[in-house]
Amino acid sequence: MTDTPARPRRIVLLGSTGSIGTQAIDLVRRNPRRFEVVGLSAGRNLDLVAEQAVALRVPVVAVADGTPEDLARAVARAADAAGVTAYDPELLVGTDASTELAAREADVVVNGITGAIGLEPTLAALRAGTTLALANKESLIIGGPLVKALAAPGQIVPVDSEHSAIAQCLRGGRADEVRRLVVTASGGPFRGRSRAELADVTPEQALAHPNFAMGRVITTNSATLVNKGLEVIEAHLLFDVPFDRIEVVVHPQQMIHSMVEFVDGSTVAQAGPPRMLVPIALGMSWPERIADADVPVDWTRAQSWEFEPLDDEAFPAVALARRVGEAGGTWPAVYNAANEVAVDAFHEGRLGFVGIVDTVAQVVDAYAGSALSQVGDLTLDDVLAADAWARETAAEVVESP
Ligand SMILES: NC(=O)C1=CN([C@@H]2O[C@H](COP(=O)(O)OP(=O)(O)OC[C@H]3O[C@@H](n4cnc5c(N)ncnc54)[C@H](OP(=O)(O)O)[C@@H]3O)[C@@H](O)[C@H]2O)C=CC1
Numbered sequence: 001m002t003d004t005p006a007r008p009r010r011i012v013l014l015g016s017t018g019s020i021g022t023q024a025i026d027l028v029r030r031n032p033r034r035f036e037v038v039g040l041s042a043g044r045n046l047d048l049v050a051e052q053a054v055a056l057r058v059p060v061v062a063v064a065d066g067t068p069e070d071l072a073r074a075v076a077r078a079a080d081a082a083g084v085t086a087y088d089p090e091l092l093v094g095t096d097a098s099t100e101l102a103a104r105e106a107d108v109v110v111n112g113i114t115g116a117i118g119l120e121p122t123l124a125a126l127r128a129g130t131t132l133a134l135a136n137k138e139s140l141i142i143g144g145p146l147v148k149a150l151a152a153p154g155q156i157v158p159v160d161s162e163h164s165a166i167a168q169c170l171r172g173g174r175a176d177e178v179r180r181l182v183v184t185a186s187g188g189p190f191r192g193r194s195r196a197e198l199a200d201v202t203p204e205q206a207l208a209h210p211n212f213a214m215g216r217v218i219t220t221n222s223a224t225l226v227n228k229g230l231e232v233i234e235a236h237l238l239f240d241v242p243f244d245r246i247e248v249v250v251h252p253q254q255m256i257h258s259m260v261e262f263v264d265g266s267t268v269a270q271a272g273p274p275r276m277l278v279p280i281a282l283g284m285s286w287p288e289r290i291a292d293a294d295v296p297v298d299w300t301r302a303q304s305w306e307f308e309p310l311d312d313e314a315f316p317a318v319a320l321a322r323r324v325g326e327a328g329g330t331w332p333a334v335y336n337a338a339n340e341v342a343v344d345a346f347h348e349g350r351l352g353f354v355g356i357v358d359t360v361a362q363v364v365d366a367y368a369g370s371a372l373s374q375v376g377d378l379t380l381d382d383v384l385a386a387d388a389w390a391r392e393t394a395a396e397v398v399e400s401p
C-alpha cells in the first residue's frame, strides 16, 4: 500500500446498480480520499442510480432505459429524500449512453455491465486512453483481438476474481518463467451431479451459488460452468498463455482464487475469502492496494480446502469454450451470444438446464456452415454480425421441438 495520493482517482462506473457496481460504490464511500465518481451508468434501475448519484454528487448520470424526464424525476426524488439542494447532473439516456460516458475524461472506467452489450463501452474507454477495470469479461472475450489491439500494455486491469488473482501472482515476475495458469472453479450448485441428475434442476436452484451473490447471468453461468469456459478464454487473452497451458481445477471453498505454476515447479496462489471487494479495489487502484478493502483469511480457524478435477461429461461447457477460443475470430462471440439467449430461455421456463449448453453446442456446430465464421482482421461489425447470427440461431434451436 502507498500513501493516499494527492488527488482521488476519477472513476466512471458502468453498471453501478448491479453486484459489481454496488460493491464498487461501497469501496468509494469508504475511501473518499482515493476515489471520486465522475460518472455512473445503469440499465433500468433509475431509482437506485439516482440515489447513488445524489449521495456522491456525481456530475454525469447515464441510463439505457427510460426517458430523460424519467431520469430527471428519479434524480429529483432522490435529492429530495436526501435533503440535497443545488445538484443538477448532466443526464445521458439511451442504448449508447454508457458508451458515451465511457469516452469521457476519467482515470479509470469500471465496466460492470453484464453481457455482450458491454463491448462498445469497453472499446470507448480503451480508445479514450483510460484505464479499464474490467468485470465485463464478455467484452474482452467476444472482442478478442479487437479489444487487445486498442489496449496499451497494462491498460486493462482484470476485476474477475480469478484473473485478478493471476495478475497478483504474476506481479513482478517474468513471462518466460510461467508454465501454467490454474483457474479455480467452485463447481457451482450442482457439483458432483451427473448429466442425468441435472435434467430437472430449476432456475431457483441454479441461482443458489455456493459462495457468491452475483447477477443472474453470471450465477447461471457458474452453474453450467459456462462462466469457467468464458474465464479460460479470458485468461488466454489477458495473459497470452496458450489454451493447453491453462488448467481448470474445482475448488468448492473458493478461498484460492487462482494460481500460477512456474517452470521450477513452484506454484503461487492468491487466497482470500470468496468476495469481490479486493479485486474491485485493485481494479480501481492498480497497482496500489487499498487498506482493509476486505478481511483476510482467518488462519486461527480450522478449515479444509478441497480440490478436484472438472467433470467434462456432466459439464461440457469448458471443453466447448476451449474449442471456440482456439478457433478465435468471431467464434467466442457466437458461444457467448448463444449462451445469453439460452440463459434467458431457461429462466423463462422455455428450456431445461442441460438445454443451455446443448443449445450453445448446436449453435457453435451450425456456425461452421456460416460465411460469417471466416474473418480476417476482426472488426466490430464482424463481432456484431456473429452475435446477431448466434442469437437468431439460438432462438430457433430453443423453439425447435
Ligand atoms: N458479480 C460478481 O461477483 C462478478 C461479476 N463479474 C462480471 O461482471 C459483470 C457484471 O456482473 P454483475 O454485477 O453480477 O451483474 P448484475 O446483473 O448484478 O448487474 C449488471 C449491471 O449492468 C447494468 N446494465 C444492464 N444493461 C445495461 C445497459 N444497457 N447499459 C448500462 N448498464 C446496463 C444493470 O443495470 P440495471 O440493474 O439498472 O438494469 C446492472 O447495473 C458481468 O460481466 C459478470 O460476468 C465477474 C466476476 C464476479
Ligand SMILES: CC(=O)[C@@H](O)[C@H](O)COP(=O)(O)O
Residues within 6 Å of the ligand: 160, 161, 162, 184, 185, 186, 187, 188, 212, 218, 221, 222, 223, 227, 228, 276
Ligand atoms: C467471483 C467471480 O469471479 C465469479 O466469476 C466466480 O468465480 C464464479 O465462480 P464459479 O464460476 O467458479 O462458480
Ligand SMILES: [Mn+2]
Residues within 6 Å of the ligand: 160, 161, 162, 231
Ligand atoms: Mn470469476
